Amino acid sequence: MTDMTTQQLGAAERHADTALHEGAEERRLGLWLTLPAQLLVIFIALFPILMQVYISLTDWSPLDGIPWYRAYELWIGLLNYVDLANDPRFWSALWRTCIVMAICVPVQFLLGLGLAILFVDDFPGRRVLYSTILVPMMVVPAVAGYMFFMLFQSGGPVNDILSFFAGRPVTIAWLSDPDLALFATIVSDIWQWTPLMFLILLAGMVSVPQDQQMAAILLGASWWRRFWTIVLPRMKTIIIIALAIRLIENFKVFDNFYIMTGGGPGVATETISIYIYKVTQQELIWGYVAAIALAILIVLSIVSALAIKKLRSVQ
Amino acid sequence: MQRSLSFEIFRYAAIFTFLALSLVPTIWMISMAFKPIAEWQASGADLTWWPANPTLDNFRFIFGESGSDLIVALERTAGRPILASLLAASFGTLIAMTAGTAAAYGLSRFGAGGNLPLALIQLRIFPPMAVMIPVMIMWAFLGLIDSWYGLALIYGIVTMPFSFWLMKTFFDDMPREIEDAALVEGCSRWRVFLRITLPIMRPALASSALFVFILNWSDYLIALLLTTRDWVTIPVYMASLSSSMTGQLYGAKAALGLIAAVPPVIMGIAIQKQLVRGLTFGALKE
Amino acid sequence: MTEIVMRNLGKDFGGFTALADMDLTIGSGEFVALLGPSGCGKSTTMNMIAGMLDPTHGEIRFDGRMMNGVPMAKRGVGFVFQNYAIFTHMTVRDNLAYGLRARGVAKPEIARRVGDIADLLQLTPLLDRKAARLSVNILQRLAIGRSAVVEPAIFLLDEPLSNVDAAFRAVMRSELKALQRQFRQTMVYVTHDQLEAMTMADRIAVMDHGKLLQVGTPLEVYNHPVDTFVARFIGAPGMNLLAGRVTSADTGLTVDLGAAGHCPIQAGQGGEVLFGFRPEEVHPDPKGPMEMTVTTVERIGARTILHLAAGSHAAKVVLDSETAVPDQGEAFRFSVSPGAVRLFDPQTERAL
Numbered sequence: 014m015t016d017m018t019t020q021q022l023g024a025a026e027r028h029a030d031t032a033l034h035e036g037a038e039e040r041r042l043g044l045w046l047t048l049p050a051q052l053l054v055i056f057i058a059l060f061p062i063l064m065q066v067y068i069s070l071t072d073w074s075p076l077d078g079i080p081w082y083r084a085y086e087l088w089i090g091l092l093n094y095v096d097l098a099n100d101p102r103f104w105s106a107l108w109r110t111c112i113v114m115a116i117c118v119p120v121q122f123l124l125g126l127g128l129a130i131l132f133v134d135d136f137p138g139r140r141v142l143y144s145t146i147l148v149p150m151m152v153v154p155a156v157a158g159y160m161f162f163m164l165f166q167s168g169g170p171v172n173d174i175l176s177f178f179a180g181r182p183v184t185i186a187w188l189s190d191p192d193l194a195l196f197a198t199i200v201s202d203i204w205q206w207t208p209l210m211f212l213i214l215l216a217g218m219v220s221v222p223q224d225q226q227m228a229a230i231l232l233g234a235s236w237w238r239r240f241w242t243i244v245l246p247r248m249k250t251i252i253i254i255a256l257a258i259r260l261i262e263n264f265k266v267f268d269n270f271y272i273m274t275g276g277g278p279g280v281a282t283e284t285i286s287i288y289i290y291k292v293t294q295q296e297l298i299w300g301y302v303a304a305i306a307l308a309i310l311i312v313l314s315i316v317s318a319l320a321i322k323k324l325r326s327v328q
Numbered sequence: 329m330q331r332s333l334s335f336e337i338f339r340y341a342a343i344f345t346f347l348a349l350s351l352v353p354t355i356w357m358i359s360m361a362f363k364p365i366a367e368w369q370a371s372g373a374d375l376t377w378w379p380a381n382p383t384l385d386n387f388r389f390i391f392g393e394s395g396s397d398l399i400v401a402l403e404r405t406a407g408r409p410i411l412a413s414l415l416a417a418s419f420g421t422l423i424a425m426t427a428g429t430a431a432a433y434g435l436s437r438f439g440a441g442g443n444l445p446l447a448l449i450q451l452r453i454f455p456p457m458a459v460m461i462p463v464m465i466m467w468a469f470l471g472l473i474d475s476w477y478g479l480a481l482i483y484g485i486v487t488m489p490f491s492f493w494l495m496k497t498f499f500d501d502m503p504r505e506i507e508d509a510a511l512v513e514g515c516s517r518w519r520v521f522l523r524i525t526l527p528i529m530r531p532a533l534a535s536s537a538l539f540v541f542i543l544n545w546s547d548y549l550i551a552l553l554l555t556t557r558d559w560v561t562i563p564v565y566m567a568s569l570s571s572s573m574t575g576q577l578y579g580a581k582a583a584l585g586l587i588a589a590v591p592p593v594i595m596g597i598a599i600q601k602q603l604v605r606g607l608t609f610g611a612l613k614e
Numbered sequence: 615m616t617e618i619v620m621r622n623l624g625k626d627f628g629g630f631t632a633l634a635d636m637d638l639t640i641g642s643g644e645f646v647a648l649l650g651p652s653g654c655g656k657s658t659t660m661n662m663i664a665g666m667l668d669p670t671h672g673e674i675r676f677d678g679r680m681m682n683g684v685p686m687a688k689r690g691v692g693f694v695f696q697n698y699a700i701f702t703h704m705t706v707r708d709n710l711a712y713g714l715r716a717r718g719v720a721k722p723e724i725a726r727r728v729g730d731i732a733d734l735l736q737l738t739p740l741l742d743r744k745a746a747r748l749s750v751n752i753l754q755r756l757a758i759g760r761s762a763v764v765e766p767a768i769f770l771l772d773e774p775l776s777n778v779d780a781a782f783r784a785v786m787r788s789e790l791k792a793l794q795r796q797f798r799q800t801m802v803y804v805t806h807d808q809l810e811a812m813t814m815a816d817r818i819a820v821m822d823h824g825k826l827l828q829v830g831t832p833l834e835v836y837n838h839p840v841d842t843f844v845a846r847f848i849g850a851p852g853m854n855l856l857a858g859r860v861t862s863a864d865t866g867l868t869v870d871l872g873a874a875g876h877c878p879i880q881a882g883q884g885g886e887v888l889f890g891f892r893p894e895e896v897h898p899d900p901k902g903p904m905e906m907t908v909t910t911v912e913r914i915g916a917r918t919i920l921h922l923a924a925g926s927h928a929a930k931v932v933l934d935s936e937t938a939v940p941d942q943g944e945a946f947r948f949s950v951s952p953g954a955v956r957l958f959d960p961q962t963e964r965a966l
Contacts, residue, residue, distance in 0.1 A: 042517050043440025050431035050488060053423075054447050057485045061462030068461065081465050128346065131339050142343055144597050149350055151596035155548035155563030156585040160353040163360065163578060168371020170356055182372060204350060209607060216604040216612050224699040227666065231686055231693045232713035232764060242712070246703045254608050265455035268548040272567070286457040286549070293553070299461050306458040317453045321446070 062310070069093055069303035076297055084300070093304035102280060103305060106288035109195075113284060114263045117202045121259060122252075124203070125210025130240075132211075133218050150208040158272030161201035162188070165273070191281035194274050198282050201269045206262070210255055217251030218244060253324060261317075285309070357589075360582035361386055368579040386583035390569070406584055408558070409565035413588070416479035416551070416561060417544035423484025424540050428491030429533065433521060436499035437507075445496070448489035449609065456486065460553050467554055474556045482554065483544040490606055491540050497610030498532035499525075535602040542592040562588045615642045616676045616690075616767035616800050618663065623672035625658050632658040634824045636672070645794050645801045647815035649808060651847070655824040656804045660770050663802060664691050676767060692761030692799075694771040698753045700760075702746040706737055709745050709756055713764035727763055734796065735759045750778055751786055758793055768800040775810060787813055808848050812836070820844050838956070842888060842963040845956065851893050851919065854929040857960060858889040868903075869955070873925030875904040880952045882966065888958040893919070893932040895954035902949035908940050922946060 073084035165187035175183040187197045229239045267286035276283035363379040392405035434440040472478025551561040569577045623636040633655040640646045648656035661667040665686030674681040714724045732738045735755045811818045812832045819829045828840040839845035846852035858869040868876045906922035920931040957966040
C-alpha cells in the first residue's frame with residue numbers, strides 16, 4: 014500500500030526507461046511543459062536573491078525616498094552583517110525559535126506516535142474518530158491563533174476549567190506573562206500539528222508488513238519487543254520525513270504566535286519570522302532585513318542540502 | 329488479531345480523552361459564533377459554554393446588517409475579504425496546478441527539468457518571511473500590491489512545489505501502456521496529454537487542487553505583507569474586528585473564523601486519502 | 615514432536631463457511647500436506663492451528679492438550695510464511711537469534727544455538743550479511759532456521775514455494791524434504807500444487823469448498839480417489855472421466871462408452887457410471903476396444919500428451935515420446951487394463 018520513494022529526490026536519474034520515447038519532439042515538448050515552472054522558480058528565486066544581496070549591502074529603507082535600484086547611494090558594505098552578529102534581539106529570537114521547535118516537535122511526535130499505535134488496527138468507530146482527530150490541522154492557522162487567543166483570556170474558558178478543578182476563581186493572565194505566553198503559543202502549535210504527525214506516522218505504521226509482525230509474535234516476541242525491533246526500524250525513513258517536515262514548518266512559525274501575542278509581551282514570544290516581520294513593517298530598515306533574510310537563507314540552504322544528502326545515503 | 333478487553337477500554341479512553349481536549353478550541357469558537365453580545369462579552373464566572381440564546385447576530389453584523397445590539401457600525405464588511413480570499417486562493421491554485429502539472433508531466437515522461445524536484449523542495453523549506461523584502465519591492469514595481477491577482481501570483485508560486493510533487497507521483501504511478509497505445513494510433517504527444525492523460529488524471533487533479541487550495545486559503549503572512557486595504561483576505565481582515573473603542577469583537581471574530589474554517593475542513597476530509605501523499609511530497613502514498 | 619488432533623473443527627466468516635467439520639489427526643513427526651484450490655479452507659485450517667484465527671466450533675489438541683484459546687505465542691508453532699517474512703532490516707544472525715532473545719535465553723546459549731542451526735543449514739558464511747537481497751532458497755532456509763532454532767513442536771508452512779520460479783521449485787522441494795528429515799518435526803504444509811504435495815508429503819489431505827475430502831498417502835490418493843474432484847485434482851493431467859453405462863455380456867462386465875467404444879471392467883453394477891482412468895494407464899492397441907480422435911498433440915520432452923475426443927467425450931492420454939503417435943485428426947485406438955479403471959456414481963460423484 015505504501016511505497017517509499019524518497020529516492021524520487023533524484024528522480025531525473027531514474028528516467029532511463031524513457032529512452033524509448035526520447036525523440037526530438039519529446040525533448041521539445043518536455044522543455045515546453047517545464048518552462049512555466051522554471052520561469053516561476055527563476056522569478057521567485059533568482060531575482061529576489063540577487064536583489065536581496067544588493068540591498069543587504071546598503072542602508073536602504075523605503076522611507077528614504079529613493080527607489081531601491083539607487084540604494085547604492087546608501088552603500089555600507091558588510092555593516093549590516095556586523096550589526097546582525099551583534100544584534101541580541103535577533104539571536105534571542107533565533108534561540109527562542111529553536112526552543113519552540115525543541116518542545117513542539119518531540120511532543121507532537123510522541124502524541125502522534127501514541128495515537129497511531131491506537132489506530133493501527135481496526136476497531137468500531139475508527140474511521141469517524143480518525144477524521145475527527147485530523148480536524149485541527151485543517152483549521153486556518155490564523156483562525157487557530159484566534160481560537161487560542163480567546164481560550165487563554167484571563168476571564169476565558171481555560172481559566173474557567175481551572176477554576177472548576179481548583180474550586181476557586183482562577184484568573185491567570187496567560188498572554189501577558191512572558192513565560193505563560195510562550196507556553197500558550199506552544200500549546201496552540203502542538204494542538205494544530207499533532208494530527209499531522211499522527212497522519213504520517215499512522216500511514217507509516219500501517220505499511221509495516223503484517224506477516225513480519227505475525228512471525229515475531231510466533232517467535233514469542235512481546236508487544237514492546239516487536240515495536241522496538243520490527244515496527245520502529247521499519248518506520249525509520251517515514252519518521253525522518255515526518256520530523257523534517259515539522260522542523261521546517263515549525264521554524265517558519267508565525268501566524269498563531271503573531272495573532273495570539275504579537276510576539277509579546279515584550280519579545281517573550283518573538284520567533285524569527287515575527288522578528289523579521291516587525292523589523293520590516295515597524296522599523297522599516299529593509300537593508301538590514303535583507304541581510305537577516307539572506308543569512309537565514311544561506312544557513313537553511315546548507316542545512317537542507319546536507320539533510321537531503323544524508324537522507325539519500327540512508328536510502 | 330485478538331486484543332484483550334482491557335486494551336480496548338484503554339484505547340477508547342485514550343482516544344476520547346485526546347479528542348475531548350483537541351475539540352475544545354473548535355467547539356468554543358462555534359459556541360462563540362452563535363452567542364449574543366451579552367454572552368460573548370461575559371467572562372470569569374459568567375461564562376456560558378453553550379449559547380443560552382443562540383443567535384445569528386454575529387453573522388449579520390460582519391456582513392454589515394444593523395439591528396444587532398452592537399453599537400459600532402463596521403467601516404468595512406466581511407464580504408469583500410471573503411471575495412479576496414476566494415479569488416486569490418482559487419487563481420493561486422490555478423497557477424500552481426497549471427505550472428506544476430505541466431512540469432510534473434514533462435519530468436515524469438520526458439525527463440525534462442531534472443533540477444525542479446530539488447529546487448521546489450528548497451523553495452518550500454525557505455521561510456516566506458526570508459524572501460519577502462525583494463518580493464514586496466517587485467510587487468510594488470509591477471503594481472501588484474493590494475490586488476487579488478498579485479496575491480494569486482505569489483500563492484501560485486509558493487504552492488507549486490506541492491502541485492508539482494503530487495502530480496509527479498500520480499504520473500509516475502500511471503501505466504504508460506495507455507498512452508503508448510494512443511501514440512501507436514498516431515496521436516501527437518500533445519493530443520495524448522490533453523485528450524488521454526489529463527482526463528484519466530481527473531481524480532488526481534481534483535484532490536491535488538483541493539490540497540493546494542487549502543494551503544492557499546490558509547495563508548496569513550503573505551497577505552499581511554502584500555495587501556493593505558481593498559483586497560485584504562479573511563485572516564488579515566479579522567484583526568480589524570477590534571478597536572480601542574470596542575475592544576475585541578469576540579462574537580464577530582468567531583463567526584468569521586467559522587466561515588474561514590469550514591471550507592478547508594470539509595475539503596480536507598474529502599481528500600483524506602491523499603493528505604499523506606501531499607504533506608510528504610509524495611514520499612508516502614497511501 | 616507433537617501429534618495434532620482436529621475434531622469437528624469449523625470456521626465461519628459471517629455467513630460464509632470457510633471450513634466445515636474437519637476431523638483430522640496428524641501423527642507425531644508426520645509431514646502432511648493440506649492440498650486444494652484457493653478458497654478450499656486449507657489456509658484457514660493452518661491459521662487455526664497456529665492460533666491466528668479462533669475456530670467457530672470444534673477443537674484442536676496438541677498431544678492431547680486443548681489448544682482452543684491458547685494465544686499463538688504460547689503454542690510452540692513454527693510458521694514459514696508464503697514470502698518468508700524475513701526481517702530484512704536485520705542481519706541473518708539477528709534473524710536466527712530473534713526467537714531466542716524474545717524468550718530471554720542467555721547470551722552464550724543463544725550464540726551456541728544460532729551457530730548450530732547456521733551450520734546445519736549452511737548459513738554460517740552469511741551470518742553477518744543483511745537479510746535483504748538474499749536468494750530465495752537461502753531465504754527459505756533462513757525462515758526455517760529462524761523457526762527451528764526455538765524448537766517448535768510443529769512446523770507450519772504456508773505455500774512457501776508459490777513465489778518461486780518454476781525452474782527453481784524442484785531444487786527447493788528437495789531441499790525442504792531433506793530439512794524435514796533432519797528435523798523430524800511434525801510438519802503441516804499448505805499448497806495448491808498437487809505435485810508439491812505428492813513429492814514431499816507423507817500423507818495428503820485434499821480439501822475443497824471448506825470440506826476435507828480425502829486423507830491418505832500420495833499413492834492412495836492418486837490410485838483410489840474418493841470422488842471425481844480428487845480424481846481430477848490429483849495428477850497432471852488429472853484422471854479422465856467419461857460418462858458410460860455398465861453392461862454385462864458373455865465375456866464379463868463392460869462399460870459402454872458410446873462413441874468411444876467400450877472397456878472391460880472387473881466389477882460393478884449395471885447402470886450409469888462415470889468411467890475413470892489415469893492418462894498414464896492407457897495402452898496404444900490397434901485392436902483395442904476404445905477409439906477416439908486426436909484433436910491436439912502436445913510434445914513435452916520425455917512425454918507426449920494426446921488430447922482426444924469422441925462424441926461428447928474428451929480425454930487426455932500421456933505416452934512416452936518413444937511411442938509412435940498418431941497425427942492430429944487421426945483415430946487413436948487403445949485399451950485400459952481393467953485393474954486401472956475407477957468407477958464413480960454420476961449423481962453423487964463418489965467412487966463406486
